[in-house]
Amino acid sequence: MIPLIRPYITGDAKRRVNEVLDSGFLTEGPVTRELETVVARYLGVAHCLAVTSCTTGLEMALRCLGVSDGDEVIVPDYTYPATASAVALVGATPVIVDVDPQTMVIDYDALEAAVTPATKAVIPVSLFGNPVDYDRLSTIKKKHGLFVIEDAACALGAEFKGRMVGACADISVFSCHPRKFVTTGEGGLVTTGNAEWAEWMLSFKHFGMGVHESRQCTSFDRIGTNLKLSNILAAVGLSQMDMVEELLDRRRQLAALYQEALKSLPGISLPTVTEGGLHSYQSFCVFVDERDRVMASMREKGVEVQIGTYSLHMHKAFNANDKVRLHGAMQGSRRAFEQCLTLPLFHEMTREELDTVVRLLAEEVG
Numbered sequence: 001m002i003p004l005i006r007p008y009i010t011g012d013a014k015r016r017v018n019e020v021l022d023s024g025f026l027t028e029g030p031v032t033r034e035l036e037t038v039v040a041r042y043l044g045v046a047h048c049l050a051v052t053s054c055t056t057g058l059e060m061a062l063r064c065l066g067v068s069d070g071d072e073v074i075v076p077d078y079t080y081p082a083t084a085s086a087v088a089l090v091g092a093t094p095v096i097v098d099v100d101p102q103t104m105v106i107d108y109d110a111l112e113a114a115v116t117p118a119t120k121a122v123i124p125v126s127l128f129g130n131p132v133d134y135d136r137l138s139t140i141k142k143k144h145g146l147f148v149i150e151d152a153a154c155a156l157g158a159e160f161k162g163r164m165v166g167a168c169a170d171i172s173v174f175s176c177h178p179r180k181f182v183t184t185g186e187g188g189l190v191t192t193g194n195a196e197w198a199e200w201m202l203s204f205k206h207f208g209m210g211v212h213e214s215r216q217c218t219s220f221d222r223i224g225t226n227l228k229l230s231n232i233l234a235a236v237g238l239s240q241m242d243m244v245e246e247l248l249d250r251r252r253q254l255a256a257l258y259q260e261a262l263k264s265l266p267g268i269s270l271p272t273v274t275e276g277g278l279h280s281y282q283s284f285c286v287f288v289d290e291r292d293r294v295m296a297s298m299r300e301k302g303v304e305v306q307i308g309t310y311s312l313h314m315h316k317a318f319n320a321n322d323k324v325r326l327h328g329a330m331q332g333s334r335r336a337f338e339q340c341l342t343l344p345l346f347h348e349m350t351r352e353e354l355d356t357v358v359r360l361l362a363e364e365v366g
């Protein structure tokens with residue numbers, strides 16, 4: 001079986017985890033702090049907070065910006081449900097709009113058309129590692145006075161016009177789920193340039209504790225919760241961050257090989273990278289007709305291909321819910337949902353494995 005993804009866990013990660021286990025300091029602590037520092041430095045952003053997942057990080061970001069009942073937050077239709085669910089979980093209304101059928105990221109005209117006086121924020125998604133266009137977003141943000149919280153679940157290492165994803169939005173949130181190439185098993189990373197928000201979130205994720213230099217708890221200043229990421233998981237993430245450039249280079253090399261092999265194959269088209277963007281290829285996707293047949297047949301032949309992601313408007317949680325507003329016909333999203341196929345891509349993938357995937361795909365669509 002050629003897997004869709006295989007986490008790249010080295011001896012170094014195991015050694016670091018063992019060190020934490022031997023230390024007895026298992027909850028969030030100095031190793032988590034180090035991971036936050038390393039990620040913030042890598043992204044060129046002032047603050048990074050480790051949390052339990054991208055989903056809980058998105059929810060925390062919304063609460064931090066005061067988004068609640070009566071507010072609307074615009075999200076793309078073609079995304080993992082977490083993007084919209086986080087909005088509903090804080091009591092606000094997710095307003096779901098279409099995506100561009102070529103880049104599969106939010107359609108900026110659809111976004112703008114959905115803005116109302118109740119719109120407080122937008123959560124664009126740098127889907128599969130393809131960055132959103134921050135120039136377009138910042139124009140819309142300024143014009144309508146919105147917050148931009150980026151769902152960067154899959155976009156560590158992606159760039160837009162020389163700036164790292166994670167340093168461009170008001171608040172960005174990454175996932176460290178094992179399908180991501182920098183993983184902590186489960187976990188998330190929240191970044192922001194705003195010191196006040198960072199302090200609020202630090203307190204919120206530690207039961208609402210007062211934030212002091214010493215990190216000793218002497219007061220509880222607000223209602224909070226527990227979103228801490230343990231030293232054990234952070235040790236895995238730190239080991240991965242040590243080789244983040246190597247991991248990214250390999251992904252981009254494999255993506256380039258796929259592109260070269262697939263670009264002129266009849267029956268296959270490739271998504272477009274955002275203009276000015278540098279893709280991180282968290283997922284490598286193609287568009288094919290009869291995607292479900294192709295997917296089933298390739299799986300039968302030992303290649304673990306997968307759909308891209310979901311079209312929210314096709315699901316009961318979003319289409320039969322008074323607290324959710326669907327805005328527009330979602331044709332771009334529907335096309336992505338029906339035709340997008342994700343191919344295997346992992347650090348140790350060999351040229352032979354890649355050629356096998358290409359050959360079997362060509363047989364299916366030819």
Ligand SMILES: Cc1ncc(COP(=O)(O)O)c(C=O)c1O
Pocket residue numbers: 053054055056079080082083125127151153154174175176177187188
């Ligand atoms: C776009 C997007 N947002 C959010 C999530 C949820 O991330 P997590 O599993 O870390 O909560 C995912 C998961 O893959 C995702 O793809």
